[in-house]
């Protein structure tokens with residue numbers, strides 16, 4: 001059991017860390033008893049400023065904030081990816097202490113998936129699980145739905161926070177919440193990037209210095225498409241973007257596609273959607289990175 005208190009002297013606030021559902025729920029129910037609104041930020045840890053931006057947003061919008069840190073095995077379709085996923089609980093807690101959410105829930109796998117198993121909610125994701133990440137990571141969104149539904153059941157938040165960095169995941173969670181009629185508002189946060197444009201990701205620490213420098217080419221290629229959509233065709237821009245990403249032979253594009261931001265349906269030209277979005281997954285050595293960016297048509 002790792003239940004303990006971390007005090008932020010500066011804010012004069014305490015952050016309680018739990019690894020059991022029972023203790024977490026007891027602590028939350030005391031707060032709910034006083035009608036406080038609960039915000040929830042689920043993460044897989046190895047925290048960075050992207051995660052922290054969601055915690056900050058949750059703290060602004062709720063009286064009580066719960067952050068979970070759980071590397072969910074059922075959403076990994078690649079055993080090596082699961083094995084190598086960075087796990088840095090102690091430094092995560094130090095980072096969180098600066099913001100001091102009320103509760104951190106960091107359970108072991110057995111706590112979330114006891115031997116008898118947990119019930120997977122009946123959700124029909126349709127195209128959402130067949131396209132883009134769904135197509136390339138079979139079973140991934142099933143695992144995401146399973147764990148997020150389980151965590152929602154445990155925490156019962158009023159609002160839950162997800163990053164646009166995982167745009168398709170955000171769409172999946174919104175759809176799941178809608179189908180299960182959960183009384184939870186799904187809030188999104190913008191993608192936080194390093195100074196060179198690379199979307200922050202827990203997996204970035206797995207890159208070598210050379211790969212890290214090369215990886216900035218991913219977002220640069222997406223920005224290139226965004227900045228030129230009025231002057232070149234979608235097909236031409238996507239091909240050019242792939243060429244730019246792959247030019248030094250250190251990165252391999254798994255997919256780079258345009259889709260409608262609302263339905264995630266594939267589109268082949270910018271006039272097929274009022275809100276086109278570019279999605280990509282790129283293999284950088286053994287590390288798989290994803291990114292996406294919207295095309296802004298407002299000033300048409």
Ligand code: AMP
Nearest residue numbers: 043044045050162163165166191192200
């Ligand atoms: P993860 O720990 O990767 O499962 O991410 C937990 C939450 O943080 C998810 O809702 C992600 O979309 C979000 N997130 C991850 N990276 C970023 C980022 N660079 N900017 C904003 N949110 C992010």
